[in-house]
Amino acid sequence: MSTNDKYIVIAGVIICLVIAVMSPFIASPDPDGLEKSAEDAGVPEVEASYESPFPDYTIEGLDKIGEIAALVIGIIITLIIAYIVAELLKRRNPPEASK
Amino acid sequence: MKLRKVILVLNNIPLTPLRKKQKRGGEKLHIPDGFLSWTWPIYYVIMFVALYFSLKWARKNLDEKLIPLIAVLSAGIFAIMSMNMPIPFGTSGHMLGGALVAIVFLAPEAAVLVLFIVLLVQALFFGDGGITALGANVVNMGLIGGAVAYFSFRGLEKFTGKYPAAAIAAWLSLFIAAEVVAVEMWLAGTFPLDIGLASMGIYHAFIGVIEAILTVVVLIALDKLRPDLLAWNRGKTSGGQKLEESEEVAAK
Numbered sequence: 001m002s003t004n005d006k007y008i009v010i011a012g013v014i015i016c017l018v019i020a021v022m023s024p025f026i027a028s029p030d031p032d033g034l035e036k037s038a039e040d041a042g043v044p045e046v047e048a049s050y051e052s053p054f055p056d057y058t059i060e061g062l063d064k065i066g067e068i069a070a071l072v073i074g075i076i077i078t079l080i081i082a083y084i085v086a087e088l089l090k091r092r093n094p095p096e097a098s099k
Numbered sequence: 100m101k102l103r104k105v106i107l108v109l110n111n112i113p114l115t116p117l118r119k120k121q122k123r124g125g126e127k128l129h130i131p132d133g134f135l136s137w138t139w140p141i142y143y144v145i146m147f148v149a150l151y152f153s154l155k156w157a158r159k160n161l162d163e164k165l166i167p168l169i170a171v172l173s174a175g176i177f178a179i180m181s182m183n184m185p186i187p188f189g190t191s192g193h194m195l196g197g198a199l200v201a202i203v204f205l206a207p208e209a210a211v212l213v214l215f216i217v218l219l220v221q222a223l224f225f226g227d228g229g230i231t232a233l234g235a236n237v238v239n240m241g242l243i244g245g246a247v248a249y250f251s252f253r254g255l256e257k258f259t260g261k262y263p264a265a266a267i268a269a270w271l272s273l274f275i276a277a278e279v280v281a282v283e284m285w286l287a288g289t290f291p292l293d294i295g296l297a298s299m300g301i302y303h304a305f306i307g308v309i310e311a312i313l314t315v316v317v318l319i320a321l322d323k324l325r326p327d328l329l330a331w332n333r334g335k336t337s338g339g340q341k342l343e344e345s346e347e348v349a350a351k
Contacts, residue, residue: 012171052226082173089157
């Protein structure tokens with residue numbers, strides 16, 4: 001990775017972390033458009049069939065800090081997975097075992 | 100769409116903020132398990148076909164230097180999706196980012212790839228979007244969001260210039276993706292079609308404005324700081340030449 005490319009990763013991660021820190025405070029607690037539409041249409045809520053480690057971007061017992069931490073963890077996981085996937089799929093390097 | 104249904108929907112909108120059944124902050128944003136009933140495998144099939152094209156696109160076009168950009172855009176989309184924007188009518192919405200990816204790489208395939216990664220992480224680690232609904236969520240936000248943005252951008256850029264075209268493309272991609280969700284919900288028997296189209300449309304018309312602004316801001320920033328990473332600055336010719344050109348730009 002060139003120095004220039006490192007800058008873009010660093011700048012991007014900083015922006016992401018700023019969003020992660022702000023998001024639990026300023027994000028709207030109202031249901032989103034799909035959920036609201038479901039309520040308008042009277043669709044009952046269904047239980048998730050699968051229990052994720054950080055349901056709804058929260059960590060059990062930790063309030064805002066937990067939400068920030070969950071988002072930071074998610075950002076880092078996404079960054080790493082996307083990097084690995086892109087590295088596997090990159091040009092002139094056909095992967096034998098993709099995905 | 101019958102007007103009286105729209106009025107019905109509007110009448111149902113409470114003046115006070117909606118009952119907050121959720122914990123503060125914690126949000127679910129994507130189609131959960133159950134909303135699609137029996138239709139979910141259809142979207143998995145479409146998703147895998149789309150991913151096959153993404154794979155082909157990546158092998159042909161994904162240069163070494165674009166890897167950090169893919170990673171950062173994925174992380175960024177993960178982050179912005181957490182930011183639920185309040186909009187009128189006691190609801191909120193989030194951005195998709197698919198338009199941005201499709202325009203940065205000038206390839207809807209890239210949007211499918213990035214949104215697949217983001218949505219997979221969200222479904223597996225955060226319970227956001229059902230596992231069975233992953234196919235539909237990728238199809239809606241990656242494939243439909245990315246394709247609508249790409250084709251409308253390509254169609255409009257000659258007439259309006261790049262940034263207005265990107266703004267309109269971003270708005271359209273979000274709006275149309277939302278309306279497609281309404282159709283999917285109708286096919287699954289979850290929402291009546293008219294109510295779904297009306298309410299998804301109204302809410303996402305607002306969110307689309309935010310999506311458009313964000314898409315343009317990021318594009319302007321990239322064009323200023325790293326013009327070599329934007330596909331519109333690279334030649335639209337064959338791969339090898341493209342690489343040479345982009346290296347020239349990078350060298351400046």
